Amino acid sequence: MQLPFDAAAVRRGMIPAHIYNDAEVFALERERLFSRAWVFVGHVSEIPDPGDYVVRQVLADSFIVARGEDGEVRAMFNMCLHRGMQVCRAEMGNASHFRCPYHGWSYRNDGRLAGLPFHRDAYGGEEGFPRQGRTLLPAPALDTYNGLIFISLDEDAPPLRAYLGDFAFYLDYYTRQSPTGIELSGPQRWRIKANWKIGAENFAGDMYHTPHTHTSVVEIGLFREPKAEKRKDGATYWAGNGGGTTYKLPPGSLEERLSHVGYPDPMIETMKKTWSRGQLDVVGRDGFMVSAASLFPNLSLVHNWPRVEESDDVLPFISIRTWQPIGPDETEVLSWFAVDAGAPEDFKALSYKAYLMCFGSTGMFEQDDVENWVSLTHTAGGSMARRLQLNSRMGLRPDDTPLVPALPPEEFAGPGEARVGYGEYNQRHLLNRWLDHLEREVSA
């Protein structure tokens, strides 16, 4: 099948503008991308106890992500086997059973069919209709990494760890600052009239927008780093199925650099024991600190260190979010605050404050981002947008050679390919993977 846009142009870094608001493209994304990719649905810290559950979506499909009495985390399609009602209509809670409100079929929190009214009279009992072996449909594939729960609608999906590839090295900075790992709060949820790909691309590699879009947060003293001269000294990296941005830290030891972004000494000591030599070297030897990142297709992370009080001290925070597609021109953002579960309580509180001030529904960074993305999406829906290919070639010469070389291992200890300065390498990587999926037909 011919794709409804110029695929070769995408490979060259020229992006047909209408892919950001096109029903036909969205239908292909549903059929060929979200039917196969690993999609983030939550973290084990959200459901610590048996019976705890949250309800999460993959496109239009609702899944109950629950911890069973056996301690196992499962994702079950939220549709009764009998007449298709949602058996769980809350978004979170604790339950031993889910009972369908239509005819009363009930399921244990591990998905097994437990009971149906008038089993004997209506179905002939266990001989006529055995409950044995009947469960809510499980997600075709479920796997976790550092407690992050992913599901795939493709039962033949590669193992999650293989899918992450070398991006796992960078994911650890956000989700494994100690062996305990993170705990999540939230999410805040809100809907924006913007295409889901825009946020994913932005977090993956757009260091170029920071000095302009986020001028105001520097002016009010919230964040000292986004100034243009600071941002272009950072590096972007792409590894496995994800990529991200970093800031260049001032000279100093590993401890001084972690302390520069606001980590207290006990947390630094724990990081030293938890991270690999390479992970420590990216910070301590090479002087790069992770900031925004995206894992294909629609999970993004951010790590920043604003000023949260009337003082010169900064405090780091971590946010995890998904860009959940609703339609070609609409996305639901689910934005969580994440913090190392072993961090001191006063650090957790201030880190939470830093998150609220910067990102999420009220975040002062995020507010200006979304304004841009809504405007872009709206314009991409018109007919002129079909004549325009957006230039996403930053960092490439006309003959496709990169403007700056990749950092050698002695200057960047992380895996994948990293480059200093502004470039759209990562946005191109992300859209190339997107295209890989759209070009692969789903076998009948």
Add this chain to the structure above:
Amino acid sequence: MTRATESRLGGHASTIERTGDSLPYGDERHLTAHRWLVDEAYLLDAQDYDAWLALVTDDVHYLMPVRVTTARAAGYDVSPGMAHFDENRYSLSRRVARFQTEHAWTEDPPSRLRHHITNVRTFATPDPDHLVADSAVLLYRSRGDVREPALISAGREDLLRRQDGRWLLARRRILVDDAVLRTQNLAIFL
């Protein structure tokens, strides 16, 4: 769920609570609180945030929890440990300062705002210099030419404090009526 467990950052806030039934509508204290809320709504509509910030106390706590859909028996309907706003005077002042830069793109061009305030009732507290006021707010937010407007409906519980002869906002809890907000951001105040 108590107020303390709804917020990680409200430890500094006043803990004064309402007493008794709502005050009669003719009561001077009710009239004072109602007028205060209406005057405030005009400031928020006009995005006159300097004047608005002058109406909050130094120990203000401005909280808007995240609402969640839970079973009736769950006993809670706000997200444990997560809010949209969980502000003190410093963070409110940064938000206001940002709107006054020339680079707060999300509100330039500005939204057209209308805060509709209704269902106001006032309660006395053990201290004559404090009143509690409940109100409902419906914010109509329109941007651009024909973009769909955003509506935010919420209930509010405010603690007003008389200080040097003026009434100021010492505590606000905003109970929004949506689990998923249908507005691009909260670059506004409720």
